[in-house]
Amino acid sequence: SHRPGEELTxxxxxxxxxxxxxVLGVQECPMVWATHKDTGHLHDHGLVVSFLAxxxxxxxxxxxxxxxxxxxxIAICEYRLGLEPEPNxxxxxxxxxxxHLQ
Numbered sequence: 001s002h003r004p005g006e007e008l009t010x011x012x013x014x015x016x017x018x019x020x021x022x023v024l025g026v027q028e029c030p031m032v033w034a035t036h037k038d039t040g041h042l043h044d045h046g047l048v049v050s051f052l053a054x055x056x057x058x059x060x061x062x063x064x065x066x067x068x069x070x071x072x073x074i075a076i077c078e079y080r081l082g083l084e085p086e087p088n089x090x091x092x093x094x095x096x097x098x099x100h101l102q
Contacts, residue, residue: 002042003084016077017046023073024062028052072098 002008008016013035021027031048050059062069071091078085079093091098 004041006042006083008081012081013044015081016044019077019080020046020070020073021048023069023076024048024066025069026050026059026061029059 013033017031017033018027021029021031026048029048029050030053031046033044033046035042035044037043048061050061051057052059068090071089072093074086075089075091075093075098077083078089085092089101091100093099
């Protein structure tokens with residue numbers, strides 16, 4: 001989800017999608033993304049087919065840590081794009097890496 005007033009370019013949206021796919025380890029999988037505002041705020045949905053198209057091999061999202069990996073990906077995107085972080089975030093990123101908050 002995007003904060004009210006956040007306007008991202010198509011290039012920034014693509015960077016977010018690439019980062020999420022890379023951190024989850026699914027960048028080689030077929031995927032479709034949609035951005036819409038049906039709930040009053042801009043948000044995205046991604047559909048990833050968890051099989052490699054060439055070999056039909058299954059891919060395990062985020063090496064079975066998909067929830068944590070997704071949160072790490074979002075922390076990276078927030079930092080790189082200068083976005084306001086989630087209020088209850090579990091991870092924060094900077095130039096040195098990604099850190100778990102307690």
